[in-house]
Amino acid sequence: MPSAAPRILTGDRPTGPLHLGHYFGTLHNRVRLQNEGVELLLVIPDYQVITDRDVAEDLVTHTENLVVDYLAAGFDPTRSTVFTHSAVPALNQLLLPFLSLVSIAELGRNPTVKDEIAHSRQSAVSGLMYTYPVHQAADILFCKADLVPVGQDQVPHLELTRTIARRFNDRYGHVFPEPEALLSATPLLLGTDGTKMSKSRGNSIPLGATPDETAALIRRATTDADRRITYDPDSRPGVSGLVQLAALCQDRDPHAVAAEIGDGGAAALKRTVTEAVNTYLAPLRARRAEYVRDLSYVREVLREGNKRANAIAEVTLDEVRDAMGGFR
Incomplete structure (x- = not known):
């Protein structure tokens, strides 16, 4: 049946x-x-x-x-x-x-x-x-x-x-x-090197990573020399991948996220992404820890x-x- x-x-x-x-x-x-x-x-x-x-x-x-x-x-x-x-x-x-x-x-x-x-x-x-x-x-x-x-x-x-x-x-x-x-x-989510996020490429942010591990991974992420943050996946894949990640975690439009960071540069972008990811994953990570136990x-x-x-x-x-x- x-x-x-x-x-x-x-x-x-x-x-x-x-x-x-x-x-x-x-x-x-x-x-x-x-x-x-x-x-x-x-x-x-x-x-x-x-x-x-x-x-x-x-x-x-x-x-x-x-x-x-x-x-x-x-x-x-x-x-x-x-x-x-x-x-x-x-x-x-x-x-x-x-x-x-x-x-x-x-x-x-x-x-x-x-x-x-x-x-x-x-x-x-x-x-x-x-x-x-x-x-x-x-x-x-x-x-x-x-x-x-x-x-x-x-x-x-x-x-x-x-x-x-x-x-x-x-x-x-x-x-x-x-x-x-x-x-x-x-849409395709890019990894910390600006290419497709993949377990085998070593460019991913694991769901089970700690907040500090997450911050370290994002600090190493690829960006570019342009201080102004924009969302332009074709010409700025590294920067745009990070913007998109923050936008997904905050349930916002990536253009709005980029505009808010503005001239803050890569450091401000990475701080925004780190905070967004760690806040978003906090409940999942708490549940995960319970199952691991x-x-x-x-x-x-x-x-x-x-x-x-x-x-x-x-x-x-x-x-x-x-x-x-x-x-x-």
């Missing part, structure tokens, strides 16, 4: 702490959707960590920290589900039939695969890298998600998922919906989520096997 509420699948790789880019780009919106009655599933794709690195370092710690961040941001485990790849065998078994529906050429042309290969931490690209978008298709289709929150750069990934669903249905009979993209309205609860949330996800995946895998002729 289809879910009464729209079902959304999203998630984050456990490769390091979540940061402000994650919060304003996805976390805040996920919580809003959850509170509006959407059925939300959050996958922690631990298997996908080794697509672009040789080993999965600190995997347990990173996974638990992700759950802590979700809870602190407002994730409600009684209404939504968080789970890990490795704990749901039936989900991962979908990878095999799905791989039979796509060509090597199609995988090689995928823009996300190309980008991941360009930034890979491995000395040589593994076969798993090419299956990355198919594994993501399994994440999305195992629960028959209706919507998938993505940035514009991830649309080709979702289009491949839709292609796999369509080809499976054409070949074996209708089992899967073709999920739609839920594009974020939040009670990791047994965090682990229980994950156990229950894994149990729910397994129940969904086993039903879907049975449908797939029956459709394909009774594989067991």
